[in-house]
Amino acid sequence: MLLKNKVLFLLVFLGGTFSSYADLSLEGHYQGKNLYVQNPEDEDGFGFCVTKATVNGDPIIDGLQSSAFEIDFTVFGLKIGDPVFIVLEHGIGCKPKVLNKEVLLPKSTFDIESISCTPDGALSWTTTGESGKLPFVVEQYRWNKWVAVGEVDGVGEAGTNAYTFNVTPHSGENKVRVTQTDNTGQKRPSESVTFENTTLDVIEVSPKMVKSSIKFTSNNKPVETKYEIYDAYGNIVKKGVGSEVDCSNLKKGAYYINFDNKNEKFIKK
Secondary structure (H helix, E strand, O other): OHHHHHHHHHHHHHHHHOOOEEEEEEEEEOOOOOEEEEOOEOOOOOOEOEEEEEEOOEEOOOOOOOOEEEEOHHHHOOOOOOEEEEEEEEEOOOOOEEOOHHHHOOOOOOEEEEEEEOOOOEEEEEEEOOOOOOEEEEEEEEOOEEEEEEEEEOOOOOOOEEEEEEOOOOOEEEEEEEEEEOOOOOEEEOOOEEEEEOOOOOOEEEOOEEOOEEEEEEOOEEOOEEEEEEEOOOOEEEEEEEOEEEOOOOOOEEEEEEEOOEEEEEEEO
């Protein structure tokens, strides 16, 4: 009986040490808009769910004793692009809901100060006005469309930021640009820059009637190039970079191949 009482006391003691609160946290960057929080009643019905709220460690004073409240970031002296870390302490039996958390996601706001590319494909650009970390996608115009050829992480700071990327040129005139896409889904491209590749002669593909493989040559010598192969229905079946493509596993029929800056048709026997 004494042992049972000791165990019961221990359980009560331990139970008393457990927190009756939980934290809901989210982070992002201030983009100039306020955040709205739906704040239901607590499980007892005598108050509201959120008991404490902070922005970057500073307490939110007003609005917690209501069914919804607004977090005004200007009160905390934040500037566009500043990091934000929010913690909402709430009761275990209820949970607040952040209604517009997307306003903390970075936006594409960059301005291109300069962009250039050398004949061998060394692309460089500088930006200002970035307000959050978003990747820059490098695109090259070939096969009558813009093709993504690489990605560079954005610094995300408002000052001057410098970037470089090595593009693999195709023969003749080349055109490249950089783009960003934020949570709106809208792509923001830079102006394009054009350069001439004089070191690479025209690339040919052979044979036209393919049994096992396709080869790329320039002046009768093997040369690597970026390629894409599509079936007659427009489905991509192979892509990559190389001087030869294994086609032994392709079904018989007509195919289209994009390579260098060309598009041609071949038949798989």
